[in-house]
Amino acid sequence: MNVVSMPRLSSTALPAPYLLFLGDVTEPSFAKTAFGLAEWAPEMCIGECSLGDTGVSVGLPQMTPAEAAQAGARSLLIGVANPGGVIPESWRHTLIEAVKAGLDIVSGLHVRLASVPGLAEAATAHGRQLVDIRVPPANIPVGTGRKRSGQRLLTVGTDCALGKKYTALALHRAFVERGIDASFRATGQTGIMIAGDGIPMDAVVSDFEAGAAELLSPDAAPAHWDVIEGQGSLFNPSYAAVSLGLLHGSQPDVFVVCHDPTRHMIIGVDGFALPPIEEVIDLTIRLGRLTNPSIRCAGVSLNTSRLEEGEANELIASESRRLGLPVADPIRGGAEFERLVDNCLA
Amino acid sequence: MNVVSMPRLSSTALPAPYLLFLGDVTEPSFAKTAFGLAEWAPEMCIGECSLGDTGVSVGLPQMTPAEAAQAGARSLLIGVANPGGVIPESWRHTLIEAVKAGLDIVSGLHVRLASVPGLAEAATAHGRQLVDIRVPPANIPVGTGRKRSGQRLLTVGTDCALGKKYTALALHRAFVERGIDASFRATGQTGIMIAGDGIPMDAVVSDFEAGAAELLSPDAAPAHWDVIEGQGSLFNPSYAAVSLGLLHGSQPDVFVVCHDPTRHMIIGVDGFALPPIEEVIDLTIRLGRLTNPSIRCAGVSLNTSRLEEGEANELIASESRRLGLPVADPIRGGAEFERLVDNCLA
Missing domain, CATH: 3.40.50.720 (NAD(P)-binding Rossmann-like Domain)
Structure with a gap:
């Protein structure tokens, strides 16, 4: 990269x-x-x-x-x-x-x-x-909600720590391999080290959360894609504020939902079930419309690292049929992942 | 107080x-x-x-x-x-x-x-x-989402700066006048000075936003009410992260929507219409259910300071019929405000 x-x-x-x-x-x-x-x-x-x-x-x-x-x-x-x-x-x-x-x-x-x-x-x-790395830049402005030029993709999740960074990196790499002008936008410490740049969104003062996301993906050429690493989850009772500020400030045209099918409860807290993927899609569209009325879900990234290959492929196929969307595991790649990339760029 | x-x-x-x-x-x-x-x-x-x-x-x-x-x-x-x-x-x-x-x-x-x-x-x-006052306390914990004892009310808004603090103070005063054990919980600078205590929620690092709200309204006696000053708006593209963290961490049983009927656009940004009150109610319930499944809207606080008395009373009555909820201007008080207080405590 x-x-x-x-x-x-x-x-x-x-x-x-x-x-x-x-x-x-x-x-x-x-x-x-x-x-x-x-x-x-x-x-x-x-x-x-x-x-x-x-x-x-x-x-x-x-x-x-x-x-x-x-x-x-x-x-x-x-x-x-x-x-x-x-x-x-x-x-x-x-x-x-x-x-x-x-x-x-x-x-x-x-x-x-x-x-x-x-x-x-x-x-x-x-x-x-x-x-x-955990110290955000000084003088982050308050968000404006102004529509910026260029295309934006954000990875979102059913929870924390299940593949949002990896998915964004894999999509960015696939975009670049197709000759598309694209930037990976890092929002967490490891992502920032990989990109050499970025903003640790969880360390930003909440009044400036959306503003920081705006700063992270500035105006760009109309065909340029920012592939933005998601943080947290709208369904995580600890970190949803981070996720919403990032969603509003990123104003994504496209988002990809990241999910681990073997995880059933939100990590780090007691008694919160993982939301269904459909509910994540629906709520992300509802909230994301505030700053980008044409936001759409391009598909789902499944982290199947805990499944056997056959089981993983079966689940990817059945989830794709059930949701009517491309579903892929970026680590496994394959035709499913190419379809997910196609739909991001559609 | x-x-x-x-x-x-x-x-x-x-x-x-x-x-x-x-x-x-x-x-x-x-x-x-x-x-x-x-x-x-x-x-x-x-x-x-x-x-x-x-x-x-x-x-x-x-x-x-x-x-x-x-x-x-x-x-x-x-x-x-x-x-x-x-x-x-x-x-x-x-x-x-x-x-x-x-x-x-x-x-x-x-x-x-x-x-x-x-x-x-x-x-x-x-x-x-x-x-x-703008410096938040040190060592705020990450939110847990754990249900706390006691009752909680949060004021929310169609936008910033239209009466959320005043409404919370007026409801707190009315609760106390009815002999109810209640605390006003301040989340902004003026509220903190009035209460002598509180957390400046907009100055909290976003990872700890929900945790700060949890800290602000700790476990209390079952009949005790925390009346929590709202911040921002879920529909404000600059500050929705603050509002969502405060909502999740406050886990309100009851919320009151604050609105200025003479305001049509979100202040401080360009081109964002104020949301309909019904949409604020619906989205607040949908998001608030994460940490309190029994969250409900008790009514609407209208800031009618820019209207003549007759016009204000007419609007209060028609909005109450339209929404099927108590609607009142706490500054004008009266029977409408008592009905709003009744429904908060119902």
């Missing part, structure tokens, strides 16, 4: 290429961010750096910060989430070494980089930046 | 009683905050302080900060919004004098009090607080 042509949002343009820092985690699932970067933005990743023989690798050459700087890296990017979300003492030496080697530090963790003892002082002394 | 029994939200409990500072504004509409306090929280207001003979007064005794401190005031509250939203140089001397006299300073302006040259230093030297 080539992101060089993307317009930059001042405070979140990231210093790529990256040295992916894997810390001392021994469990690959804690290195999701690094794996996502290696898959979706390989040209932005120069090497990886682990603390000792952890057994976790994204398949890039092992480098020290100094070697990475020599090879052209501009930053060390923390590609792992330590259990608990903190920066352990064991990482400190390498982070300071990176700054001394001329690298900026990029982190999507909750804890601020400046809270690591000695790191801010080292960064100042060596003229390096500490970039906390 | 007695607010002494309200639970305090740590970082926003305000040091009442107040000396209302009117600055040098000569236009009463810039002193809305002071007038609101004098009307709704007279027992929290000890005096007023103007810079010179401005002709603007809320009817309280003129006092210097030192006199107010002597009389028992705990803070100087900025009751005016200067055109432009800044703190002019001409106020500086009095603010510093107030701190020296032992008063805290309370402000709902966008600009932070600490930006006034010398004020933070004076406050530190005299052990006083500078309270910026």
Whole structure:
């Protein structure tokens, strides 16, 4: 994915290429961010750096910060989430070494980089930046609702964490492969690291949520597509405000509903059932019409990673018949996914 | 209105009683905050302080900060919004004098009090607080959607700035006059100053918007009513995220729709018509059901301040027939308002 042509949002343009820092985690699932970067933005990743023989690798050459700087890296990017979300003492030496080697530090963790003892002082002394992805740009304007030029697609979900980022990335890649002028618009920390740019929508003050989404996908050429990573769900009692602000500000022409058929309850809360896909379609259209009267659903992205191939294909076919829409799993791809892409662009 | 029994939200409990500072504004509409306090929280207001003979007064005794401190005031509250939203140089001397006299300073302006040259230093030297109402409490949790005990009412609107705060205050007062155990829950700067407590919902990070609303109206006795000040509108393309987070987190049993019949377009944006009241009722029920399946509309609060009395009464009667609901203007009161209160408590 080539992101060089993307317009930059001042405070979140990231210093790529990256040295992916894997810390001392021994469990690959804690290195999701690094794996996502290696898959979706390989040209932005120069090497990886682990603390000792952890057994976790994204398949890039092992480098020290100094070697990475020599090879052209501009930053060390923390590609792992330590259990608990903190920066352990064991990482400190390498982070300071990176700054001394001329690298900026990029982190999507909750804890601020400046809270690591000695790191801010080292960064100042060596003229390096500490970039906390979770800090949104300053001076976001209030939303206006003004219709912007260009085409927009938003992924929405029956819940959080079931494939909205992956679906948007896969659709963006498919658009580009068809020769369409398209930009992936990142709204969460991993997406921002992949795109090198974006706005962490969940960290924006609510009065400016729609305005931030407007800022994220500015006026563009009439045939240009912004493929916008969705956040949360209108049916999640914790995060629906994020989803609605993003929907209104994105003013999508087209949306794709993302769903995990093996999930039955909203995660992180007690007693909330996942909504039927039809209800997500209906409510998204009703609310999205406020800022784009011609909003339509192009289809459904099913996360079938927990199903056998035969079962997955059967479900994809039956859901497509039931809903009268293209249904596909972007990871499995195939003709179903091509039909979903066709219908997005129809 | 007695607010002494309200639970305090740590970082926003305000040091009442107040000396209302009117600055040098000569236009009463810039002193809305002071007038609101004098009307709704007279027992929290000890005096007023103007810079010179401005002709603007809320009817309280003129006092210097030192006199107010002597009389028992705990803070100087900025009751005016200067055109432009800044703190002019001409106020500086009095603010510093107030701190020296032992008063805290309370402000709902966008600009932070600490930006006034010398004020933070004076406050530190005299052990006083500078309270910026627009700063939400720290460590707001993510919403859980858990059903809480007690009864809740939320005012919602066809748009911003048409009577949601006034309606909530009037309903709260009517509940208390009927001997009902009730709390007014403030969500905006003026409401917070009146209540002495609350959360500025528009300043909360969107991921925590529903959680903030949950924090604002905690578990209560089964017969207790929280009367919650609404914010924004689900139909306002700038602020719907605020409204939805507040709706989900408030989990109201009852809501009242606030409307200005002379307003036809959403303010602050171009080209958005005000929604019909029926549509606000229908969408609020649909979205509110997520966290309270028994949500219902108790009626409509019409802001008829721009209509003649005869015209207003006619409209109130015809809207009530058309909607099949109590409709009233809380400022005009009367039997219609009592019916609205009845239906809230039904």
